[in-house]
Amino acid sequence: MDGVEVFPAGEKGRGLRTTKQMKTGEVVFTESSYAAVVFDSIFMHVCHSCFRRQVNPHRCAQCKFAHYCDRTCQRAAWEEHKHECAAIRQKGKAPNENVRLVARALWRTQKHKGKVFDTQLTTLDLLEDHISSMSPEDLEQLKKDVDNFQDYWKGNKKQYSTDYVSHIFGVINCNAFTMSDQRGIQAVGVGLFPNLCLVNHDCWPNCTVILNHGSQTALDTALHSQRRIELRALENIPEGVELTVSYVDFLNLSKDRQKLLKKQYYFDCKCEHCSGGIKDELMMAVKETDGKKPSAELVKEVMDFSVEALAKIEQARVEGNFHEVVKICRECLKKQEPVLAETNLYLLRVFKVISEVLSYQQSFQEAAEFARRMVEGYRKLYHSNNAQLGMATMRAGVTHWHAGLIEAAHGLICKAYAILMVTHGPHHPITKDLEAMRSQTEMELRMFKENEHVYHSMREAAFSNKPMTARLLKSN
Numbered sequence: 001m002d003g004v005e006v007f008p009a010g011e012k013g014r015g016l017r018t019t020k021q022m023k024t025g026e027v028v029f030t031e032s033s034y035a036a037v038v039f040d041s042i043f044m045h046v047c048h049s050c051f052r053r054q055v056n057p058h059r060c061a062q063c064k065f066a067h068y069c070d071r072t073c074q075r076a077a078w079e080e081h082k083h084e085c086a087a088i089r090q091k092g093k094a095p096n097e098n099v100r101l102v103a104r105a106l107w108r109t110q111k112h113k114g115k116v117f118d119t120q121l122t123t124l125d126l127l128e129d130h131i132s133s134m135s136p137e138d139l140e141q142l143k144k145d146v147d148n149f150q151d152y153w154k155g156n157k158k159q160y161s162t163d164y165v166s167h168i169f170g171v172i173n174c175n176a177f178t179m180s181d182q183r184g185i186q187a188v189g190v191g192l193f194p195n196l197c198l199v200n201h202d203c204w205p206n207c208t209v210i211l212n213h214g215s216q217t218a219l220d221t222a223l224h225s226q227r228r229i230e231l232r233a234l235e236n237i238p239e240g241v242e243l244t245v246s247y248v249d250f251l252n253l254s255k256d257r258q259k260l261l262k263k264q265y266y267f268d269c270k271c272e273h274c275s276g277g278i279k280d281e282l283m284m285a286v287k288e289t290d291g292k293k294p295s296a297e298l299v300k301e302v303m304d305f306s307v308e309a310l311a312k313i314e315q316a317r318v319e320g321n322f323h324e325v326v327k328i329c330r331e332c333l334k335k336q337e338p339v340l341a342e343t344n345l346y347l348l349r350v351f352k353v354i355s356e357v358l359s360y361q362q363s364f365q366e367a368a369e370f371a372r373r374m375v376e377g378y379r380k381l382y383h384s385n386n387a388q389l390g391m392a393t394m395r396a397g398v399t400h401w402h403a404g405l406i407e408a409a410h411g412l413i414c415k416a417y418a419i420l421m422v423t424h425g426p427h428h429p430i431t432k433d434l435e436a437m438r439s440q441t442e443m444e445l446r447m448f449k450e451n452e453h454v455y456h457s458m459r460e461a462a463f464s465n466k467p468m469t470a471r472l473l474k475s476n
């Protein structure tokens with residue numbers, strides 16, 4: 001691989017570092033999936049080859065489990081599906097996604113004797129499994145998965161020891177990468193990318209990972225279903241510097257990020273932001289009025305209230321009771337707004353939910369105001385090229401556009417576009433959508449400045465024919 005090398009990164013084990021300078025937005029490397037599977041929960045709605053969501057996919061006639069866009073996808077996937085197809089038929093049903101992923105990885109390893117790509121810097125055997133750090137509950141789950149795997153695998157000639165299979169499950173447990181659909185909006189499956197596994201975590205990373213499915217229309221099966229990730233530089237990275245990505249959302253207090261990382265990835269984060277508690281104060285900041293802060297008791301009361309309210313909001317959201325979600329959000333904001341600062345995490349979490357739900361209910365004016373305040377808070381907390389910041393800014397822009405606030409909409413869409421050019425690159429479908437929206441809002445803004453009346457009638461016509469913006473408003 002050009003421009004990167006493996007190096008011993010101290011306590012973190014192996015890591016990757018640059019051997020030349022990388023520029024902001026540069027693709028550090030790309031990698032195709034070693035193995036990937038669609039989630040159990042949506043196996044009937046996503047193509048098992050290209051991971052596109054499909055309304056009425058074509059089903060594998062033999063196992064009745066795998067689904068595809070069409071014959072082209074089915075043909076492209078046969079090589080990785082044929083053993084799986086036989087195993088599912090023999091067992092009578094498909095095992096869970098973890099078992100399917102391990103089996104796919106092992107069929108691939110067998111076929112290629114461990115190294116699938118010339119550019120592969122490591123093998124599954126060499127990756128860390130962290131089994132020794134697992135909790136008793138995790139170990140119990142691991143044992144169940146391994147047993148299910150052995151049962152699923154028994155029709156194969158080559159058999160593996162329980163220790164070896166456990167190792168592969170351990171590797172997947174802390175290294176698997178969640179794969180989104182073709183537009184990067186919904187998580188649809190999970191995959192394994194060995195080189196990416198070598199990139200260590202930092203809460204304030206210098207790189208980001210993005211899935212780019214490539215050409216979905218290519219009829220040539222070799223080009224068709226490239227489930228490819230890109231590691232992209234978020235800033236200028238000098239030669240000899242370690243490459244890092246973040247495994248968790250930065251919008252948590254450092255102690256909470258550390259807890260999440262310990263639980264899922266079994267390490268203590270000692271990154272600069274965690275060690276220094278950088279931005280923790282802003283995330284918990286309270287409102288000052290005339291140089292006076294609210295009393296400690298009042299702050300505690302509001303924080304406790306927020307924690308409870310956010311749990312209730314989540315519950316109502318899961319139940320699809322959006323009316324209730326908005327009601328609790330409003331009650332919560334009434335308590336929070338006089339006490340918490342605009343960068344406070346609890347306030348931002350409520351802004352996020354209420355702006356999404358109001359958008360969904362087409363109350364765009366009010367949704368836009370909450371989205372604007374949310375993005376302003378985010379901008380003070382996130383790295384300026386953070387992908388989540390880019391996506392949130394894009395949604396806020398679309399909401400403003402629907403609300404008829406064209407000037408603000410265009411401004412937000414331009415900001416989002418600048419971020420996504422770095423995090424997603426110019427060829428990603430979302431960046432292309434944004435580019436189209438940027439020109440459209442630019443034109444509308446010009447018209448608005450010339451003649452407000454004409455602008456409003458044109459806008460109505462445009463929105464009656466715009467499924468794209470509705471889709472982009474959905475967060476997951």
Ligand SMILES: [Zn+2]
Pocket residue numbers: 047048049050051052068069070073
């Ligand atoms: Zn497909």
Ligand SMILES: [Zn+2]
Pocket residue numbers: 060061062063064065066081084085
């Ligand atoms: Zn099949």
Ligand SMILES: [Zn+2]
Pocket residue numbers: 202203204257269270271272273274275
């Ligand atoms: Zn950290």
